[in-house]
Amino acid sequence: MSKPHEPPRHLLTLQDLGRERILTLLDRAAGLRAQFRAGALPPLLAGRTVVNLFFEPSTRTRTSFELAARRLGALVVNFDIASSSTSKGETLEDTLATLEAMDADAFVVRHKENGTPARLAAHARRAAVLNAGDGNHAHPTQGLLDLLTIRDRKGRVDGLTVTICGDVRHSRVARSDVHGLAALGAGEIRLCGPAALLPAADEFQHCRVFEDFDAAVEGADVIVMLRLQKERMERLAFDEDTYFARYGLDAKRLTRARPDAVVMHPGPMNRGVEIASEVADGAQSAVLEQVANGVFARMAVLEALLRR
Amino acid sequence: MSKPHEPPRHLLTLQDLGRERILTLLDRAAGLRAQFRAGALPPLLAGRTVVNLFFEPSTRTRTSFELAARRLGALVVNFDIASSSTSKGETLEDTLATLEAMDADAFVVRHKENGTPARLAAHARRAAVLNAGDGNHAHPTQGLLDLLTIRDRKGRVDGLTVTICGDVRHSRVARSDVHGLAALGAGEIRLCGPAALLPAADEFQHCRVFEDFDAAVEGADVIVMLRLQKERMERLAFDEDTYFARYGLDAKRLTRARPDAVVMHPGPMNRGVEIASEVADGAQSAVLEQVANGVFARMAVLEALLRR
Amino acid sequence: MSKPHEPPRHLLTLQDLGRERILTLLDRAAGLRAQFRAGALPPLLAGRTVVNLFFEPSTRTRTSFELAARRLGALVVNFDIASSSTSKGETLEDTLATLEAMDADAFVVRHKENGTPARLAAHARRAAVLNAGDGNHAHPTQGLLDLLTIRDRKGRVDGLTVTICGDVRHSRVARSDVHGLAALGAGEIRLCGPAALLPAADEFQHCRVFEDFDAAVEGADVIVMLRLQKERMERLAFDEDTYFARYGLDAKRLTRARPDAVVMHPGPMNRGVEIASEVADGAQSAVLEQVANGVFARMAVLEALLRR
Numbered sequence: 047m048s049k050p051h052e053p054p055r056h057l058l059t060l061q062d063l064g065r066e067r068i069l070t071l072l073d074r075a076a077g078l079r080a081q082f083r084a085g086a087l088p089p090l091l092a093g094r095t096v097v098n099l100f101f102e103p104s105t106r107t108r109t110s111f112e113l114a115a116r117r118l119g120a121l122v123v124n125f126d127i128a129s130s131s132t133s134k135g136e137t138l139e140d141t142l143a144t145l146e147a148m149d150a151d152a153f154v155v156r157h158k159e160n161g162t163p164a165r166l167a168a169h170a171r172r173a174a175v176l177n178a179g180d181g182n183h184a185h186p187t188q189g190l191l192d193l194l195t196i197r198d199r200k201g202r203v204d205g206l207t208v209t210i211c212g213d214v215r216h217s218r219v220a221r222s223d224v225h226g227l228a229a230l231g232a233g234e235i236r237l238c239g240p241a242a243l244l245p246a247a248d249e250f251q252h253c254r255v256f257e258d259f260d261a262a263v264e265g266a267d268v269i270v271m272l273r274l275q276k277e278r279m280e281r282l283a284f285d286e287d288t289y290f291a292r293y294g295l296d297a298k299r300l301t302r303a304r305p306d307a308v309v310m311h312p313g314p315m316n317r318g319v320e321i322a323s324e325v326a327d328g329a330q331s332a333v334l335e336q337v338a339n340g341v342f343a344r345m346a347v348l349e350a351l352l353r354r
Numbered sequence: 355m356s357k358p359h360e361p362p363r364h365l366l367t368l369q370d371l372g373r374e375r376i377l378t379l380l381d382r383a384a385g386l387r388a389q390f391r392a393g394a395l396p397p398l399l400a401g402r403t404v405v406n407l408f409f410e411p412s413t414r415t416r417t418s419f420e421l422a423a424r425r426l427g428a429l430v431v432n433f434d435i436a437s438s439s440t441s442k443g444e445t446l447e448d449t450l451a452t453l454e455a456m457d458a459d460a461f462v463v464r465h466k467e468n469g470t471p472a473r474l475a476a477h478a479r480r481a482a483v484l485n486a487g488d489g490n491h492a493h494p495t496q497g498l499l500d501l502l503t504i505r506d507r508k509g510r511v512d513g514l515t516v517t518i519c520g521d522v523r524h525s526r527v528a529r530s531d532v533h534g535l536a537a538l539g540a541g542e543i544r545l546c547g548p549a550a551l552l553p554a555a556d557e558f559q560h561c562r563v564f565e566d567f568d569a570a571v572e573g574a575d576v577i578v579m580l581r582l583q584k585e586r587m588e589r590l591a592f593d594e595d596t597y598f599a600r601y602g603l604d605a606k607r608l609t610r611a612r613p614d615a616v617v618m619h620p621g622p623m624n625r626g627v628e629i630a631s632e633v634a635d636g637a638q639s640a641v642l643e644q645v646a647n648g649v650f651a652r653m654a655v656l657e658a659l660l661r662r
Numbered sequence: 663m664s665k666p667h668e669p670p671r672h673l674l675t676l677q678d679l680g681r682e683r684i685l686t687l688l689d690r691a692a693g694l695r696a697q698f699r700a701g702a703l704p705p706l707l708a709g710r711t712v713v714n715l716f717f718e719p720s721t722r723t724r725t726s727f728e729l730a731a732r733r734l735g736a737l738v739v740n741f742d743i744a745s746s747s748t749s750k751g752e753t754l755e756d757t758l759a760t761l762e763a764m765d766a767d768a769f770v771v772r773h774k775e776n777g778t779p780a781r782l783a784a785h786a787r788r789a790a791v792l793n794a795g796d797g798n799h800a801h802p803t804q805g806l807l808d809l810l811t812i813r814d815r816k817g818r819v820d821g822l823t824v825t826i827c828g829d830v831r832h833s834r835v836a837r838s839d840v841h842g843l844a845a846l847g848a849g850e851i852r853l854c855g856p857a858a859l860l861p862a863a864d865e866f867q868h869c870r871v872f873e874d875f876d877a878a879v880e881g882a883d884v885i886v887m888l889r890l891q892k893e894r895m896e897r898l899a900f901d902e903d904t905y906f907a908r909y910g911l912d913a914k915r916l917t918r919a920r921p922d923a924v925v926m927h928p929g930p931m932n933r934g935v936e937i938a939s940e941v942a943d944g945a946q947s948a949v950l951e952q953v954a955n956g957v958f959a960r961m962a963v964l965e966a967l968l969r970r
Contacts, residue, residue, distance in 0.1 A: 417764065418764060421737070425737065625756075646763045646765070
């Protein structure tokens with residue numbers, strides 16, 4: 047999806063995808079949502095085969111892609127890596143070529159290493175590759191569903207102040223959000239977290255970086271809270287309670303943002319670590335709308351890449 | 355499914371479901387069976403999504419629910435608990451809310467703890483919860499399929515003498531059978547097993563309790579044999595051979611029952627432990643009819659709860 | 663599929679299936695392929711249920727069968743042996759009877775022991791059993807897909823010289839290939855490998871046996887390379903490099919065959935052990951065509967056994 051004048055074949059990142067393509071996908075996702083809710087979703091992908099290749103377990107994202115594809119009439123195969131030939135010494139490229147020879151039309155790939163989806167895309171002869179999250183590199187459908195959710199709640203993305211807080215350094219969600227927000231003209235993107243979890247200074251030149259979460263929340267239209275993985279916690283010099291006190295979002299801190307600020311989280315949430323239940327379940331939380339939109343954003347991408 | 359004047363939203367137990375609702379489900383199961391066998395089952399649940407949430411492995415019951423839902427045109431997702439966010443510390447309620455946000459219409463829940471399906475039902479905003487077995491509390495679709503099988507074989511349930519033998523104390527099957535049999539007016543319900551495996555004296559006040567299996571079989575119309583789990587065996591003061599001699603059903607003991615008595619077992623059977631092969635495979639055994647009816651009973655429940 | 667005047671109910675082996683039945687299946691596989699590629703595959707198996715019973719993990723073959731069945735409209739259940747009643751002490755026959763009682767129409771069985779599919783076929787009341795590989799006995803759909811691939815490339819099977827190289831002794835693929843090639847009148851079938859991996863002298867009386875791979879390749883029309891399992895390697899008196907030098911197929915050795923010789927491999931390939939990448943990816947390689955044909959050969963078999 048990177049060359050401007052060619053129909054895109056893969057979705058690997060939102061970076062360089064461009065404002066127009068992103069807006070087209072968001073509009074289409076909203077359209078498919080309306081059709082689904084009216085019970086009138088056509089089987090646009092009937093006859094097509096989608097293979098889920100999840101090298102990292104993720105029932106949530108896999109289920110979302112699976113429902114998106116199957117509700118559009120596609121046949122979905124969840125490829126079980128653990129019992130596959132890949133585990134018998136076959137190269138990943140040979141596994142892909144084998145599945146493609148069985149007329150798979152798309153691969154939804156999640157992998158802990160940056161660049162695996164791109165590597166498979168380079169090897170695919172005909173099939174589309176959809177990145178469902180690679181390392182800390184990109185998670186483009188999460189970026190799209192976040193943009194759709196922001197647009198639903200705020201009516202626009204342009205000019206908004208968006209704060210992303212947590213383990214930004216290791217977060218593919220943060221990266222795809224930043225790419226998408228920048229493409230759609232967000233006013234100010236703020237990244238916040240303890241120094242050890244902030245990205246390198248030169249990576250996000252158009253973002254403002256904060257270590258003080260109170261300051262980062264001030265006047266924000268949107269606050270995206272990231273999941274703090276337990277493994278990261280152990281490397282910090284302070285404990286969970288201190289993390290929550292400094293970087294957790296509770297109702298009191300939320301009052302620093304705009305009164306109509308939206309709170310988002312990619313899930314799964316660590317209640318009491320990065321977000322208080324009063325906020326997670328409160329009226330400003332769009333967490334479940336994000337989940338719902340995930341299915342429709344993935345439908346829009348699958349349709350764009352697969353429809354004949 | 356408990357309030358008399360409201361359409362029920364969940365199926366958690368047969369207790370208090372009421373004679374009329376149970377009979378309606380049995381009639382509908384038999385009707386769907388006739389349609390299926392005529393190759394004329396309509397896709398009554400097209401567009402609906404059913405999620406299997408099995409916290410205890412049970413391929414048999416899961417497959418039965420899956421076939422019931424898919425043959426009616428529903429989309430079924432088998433949620434893999436082991437690789438899910440629940441295993442990453444997400445609360446079960448958040449996992450349910452997430453799947454419900456993806457427009458899941460029903461959850462089929464099996465759990466080793468009593469009450470987990472009810473807990474999830476209380477939390478669900480819109481979706482139906484079907485109890486597929488919780489602890490030793492209830493297994494309502496097993497109760498329904500057993501009633502359907504009895505009615506098929508005997509023409510009625512009213513007035514029948516039904517003996518349930520084995521580990522009654524820990525059996526959700528026994529409990530749901532008793533609830534269903536009582537609702538449909540069985541004449542006498544007999545519970546039989548070694549003292550250590552019998553329920554507390556006050557739990558089943560309308561049942562007769564036996565430690566002597568010969569006496570419990572005498573004149574019975576229906577005999578339901580329960581599976582003896584190996585773990586229970588170890589806690590008894592006697593070995594498998596003694597168990598079979600006292601509580602196993604063989605052809606000789608079966609002659610004490612009525613000549614047209616039906617033998618049932620929820621499966622999987624331990625041949626030679628609680629049931630002899632000559633009985634399991636004999637003309638009076640309805641074991642495979644139970645399995646077949648399981649799919650249709652589950653179809654009837656899914657349709658009742660999910661059809662728009 | 664063994665009695666000449668009766669419609670076959672199972673597919674257990676190609677041995678004794680007969681030339682006519684094999685040719686009919688190959689023609690039908692090619693026909694279904696043409697319909698699929700034209701986007702005009704009818705749902706010939708709508709309303710039928712296929713159960714995958716894989717006691718050995720094999721994502722490749724299981725996925726091929728699954729796609730074959732589902733693209734024809736069948737409902738496919740992947741039965742998870744590990745969490746099934748079979749693992750709770752239920753006999754395999756009872757598991758089969760249970761699934762058959764749920765109206766399963768076909769079982770696709772893979773098992774490490776020779777004869778398990780035949781044993782289940784003898785027990786099945788109504789359902790078809792398809793052997794997806796048992797021990798070193800047979801893998802009939804692999805034989806069919808190999809014949810189809812040879813016919814595609816060479817226009818015929820009759821009279822061809824076919825060399826099969828590797829661990830012939832333990833290979834069900836080799837056996838089913840030999841059965842199929844003999845039935846279709848191949849000119850000469852050559853089996854090649856180190857002495858420890860060759861079959862007993864009396865097993866393949868109509869084949870020529872070689873220990874010298876150069877001689878076995880000489881003038882061949884088709885070369886089928888078998889996967890060398892790591893466990894076997896350990897039992898040989900030489901290492902992987904020596905194996906490759908003696909029994910690996912590289913571009914130089916391939917020049918000994920006819921210029922238009924076809925190279926095949928059932929996969930997954932051990933590149934650099936039994937086959938060089940220059941050959942595996944070269945113009946004479948039909949490896950990916952084999953994979954593609956696998957789905958269509960399985961469709962043809964499923965249709966023959968299941969269509970009402």
